[in-house]
Amino acid sequence: MHADITNTAWPPHQVETLPWRQQIRSGTREDRELSSVDATIPPLIRTLDYMPPLAVLLETEKALLAVAQADTDAQAGTDAEGHSAALSRFMVRSESVASSKIEHISASALDYAQAVAGNRGNASAMSIVAASAALHELITTVEQHGRFELEHIISAHRALMLDDPSEASYAGRLRDMQNWIGGSDYSPRDALHVPPAPERVAELMTDLVAYLNRDDVPVMVQAAIGHAQFESIHAFTDGNGRIGRAMVSAVLRRRGVTRNAVVPLASGLLARREDYFASLGAYRRGDPAPVVSLFARSARAAAECSRGTIARLKALPDVWAAELRPRAGSAAAALIQAFYDHPVMSAAEIEARSGSAASQAYRAIDQLTRAGYIQEITGRKKNRVWAASEALAELDDLDRRIQAAMA
Numbered sequence: 001m002h003a004d005i006t007n008t009a010w011p012p013h014q015v016e017t018l019p020w021r022q023q024i025r026s027g028t029r030e031d032r033e034l035s036s037v038d039a040t041i042p043p044l045i046r047t048l049d050y051m052p053p054l055a056v057l058l059e060t061e062k063a064l065l066a067v068a069q070a071d072t073d074a075q076a077g078t079d080a081e082g083h084s085a086a087l088s089r090f091m092v093r094s095e096s097v098a099s100s101k102i103e104h105i106s107a108s109a110l111d112y113a114q115a116v117a118g119n120r121g122n123a124s125a126m127s128i129v130a131a132s133a134a135l136h137e138l139i140t141t142v143e144q145h146g147r148f149e150l151e152h153i154i155s156a157h158r159a160l161m162l163d164d165p166s167e168a169s170y171a172g173r174l175r176d177m178q179n180w181i182g183g184s185d186y187s188p189r190d191a192l193h194v195p196p197a198p199e200r201v202a203e204l205m206t207d208l209v210a211y212l213n214r215d216d217v218p219v220m221v222q223a224a225i226g227h228a229q230f231e232s233i234h235a236f237t238d239g240n241g242r243i244g245r246a247m248v249s250a251v252l253r254r255r256g257v258t259r260n261a262v263v264p265l266a267s268g269l270l271a272r273r274e275d276y277f278a279s280l281g282a283y284r285r286g287d288p289a290p291v292v293s294l295f296a297r298s299a300r301a302a303a304e305c306s307r308g309t310i311a312r313l314k315a316l317p318d319v320w321a322a323e324l325r326p327r328a329g330s331a332a333a334a335l336i337q338a339f340y341d342h343p344v345m346s347a348a349e350i351e352a353r354s355g356s357a358a359s360q361a362y363r364a365i366d367q368l369t370r371a372g373y374i375q376e377i378t379g380r381k382k383n384r385v386w387a388a389s390e391a392l393a394e395l396d397d398l399d400r401r402i403q404a405a406m407a
């Protein structure tokens, strides 16, 4: 039972001074001479209640309504499997692209499509594909189990970092070293935030998971506080921003606000990067209102802008079919649907999905390419890959519109 549901207070983080000895022989003399570090101790939150100020509470209501409406749009009129699964994958991509941009990881739609097709040439594009996989995995496992487990978060981190050239050995592992945000690269000197000592991480994560599994906390409050608490803990050596934002989409799914859609609220945070980071600082000082408010506004902008995108994407196969007028049962008719469900396909996949002989499939590819719906993205003669460029362009457009709405 809630002791006080009008509680607008939240405990500030504590600080402990720990001995520090630099392991790497780089940096300035000041870095090397640093002998202690003030690490934060976030509060245990599993039983805490927080009620935002009325104005913020109203923002969260508007956000939930908008997200639920976008989710209904994503589902309406779609068949059980194909269409809604395709839309859901598309939105996962939008969120992952924006979430990665917050960490200055970006790639063109073309590089991204090439990475989806297995091209390992662009590390940023590969990392965004991995972020999509991690987000998809976290949302679906939490949805299937109806609850968060620490292992789900760790497993999403593994998916995010597995192919990272410098971080692969820490993929799927809670950190066992001190980390810090901002300041010097070599020591926690002048850091913006020094997360808790590594020995505290396991207990804090168990506590956070218990908080995320509560059903007696307002949804946006749970999503925003859960995220801020995770960023305070910074449980991994790398990837904390992206995993922390993936948790927000998983909260919305677990609480039933979304059933199909993933709203790309990271685009909203990206537009307000400074405010976003400042709100995490306010949370540490004991004021969750700014982070709850920012997440509510971002979710609302993302949901409202997504509705137009969902409508346009859903209409694409019909628009293409009306323009191209393919014969029923032809390879072109099959490929229109196939490219909607799978915007990036190799020649072999196209052939399989066209349901026709290779020669007919290639004729259909030519038709769709000439119409400007798809384009070959490798420039190679062999192992070629085609992407539904018009659908992928919607991804950039959505990000742009959400950012404009948040400006």
Ligand SMILES: Nc1ncnc2c1ncn2[C@@H]1O[C@H](COP(=O)(O)OP(=O)(O)OP(=O)(O)O)[C@@H](O)[C@H]1O
Pocket (backbone or CB within 6 Å): 102, 103, 180, 181, 192, 193, 231, 232, 236, 237, 238, 239, 240, 241, 242, 243, 244, 277, 278, 280, 281
């Ligand atoms: N002042 C701050 N206090 C707490 N958390 C912050 C602060 N500034 C940024 N963050 C959070 O930390 C994330 C970035 O963390 P960091 O720079 O350590 O990168 P990371 O752990 O490598 O994560 P990723 O690679 O996904 O960014 C930001 O996206 C944000 O969520």
